[in-house]
Amino acid sequence: MGAILSGAGFLDGPRNKGQIQADAWKWDERMEGLAVLAVSNPETFDHLNPTVRMSLGYYEQDKKLAAEHGRDVTDGGK
Numbered sequence: 001m002g003a004i005l006s007g008a009g010f011l012d013g014p015r016n017k018g019q020i021q022a023d024a025w026k027w028d029e030r031m032e033g034l035a036v037l038a039v040s041n042p043e044t045f046d047h048l049n050p051t052v053r054m055s056l057g058y059y060e061q062d063k064k065l066a067a068e069h070g071r072d073v074t075d076g077g078k
Contacts, residue, residue, distance in 0.1 A: 022069035
């Protein structure tokens with residue numbers, strides 16, 4: 001269903017979900033810290049709340065989309 005809606009035409013033109021997510025992404029120091037923890041200490045990371053781990057996954061996905069759409073995702077995007 002999501003693929004159908006992503007490709008659907010709207011009154012003001014088609015939507016580009018990837019571009020919308022890329023535009024909405026914002027640097028988050030806490031998420032960057034969690035990403036470092038996931039790599040440096042995976043045992044501790046695995047014991048975190050599943051919601052926190054899922055949030056990091058969404059953050060990293062949006063960060064990747066932002067980079068693919070030409071945004072600077074290094075050092076706070078500054």
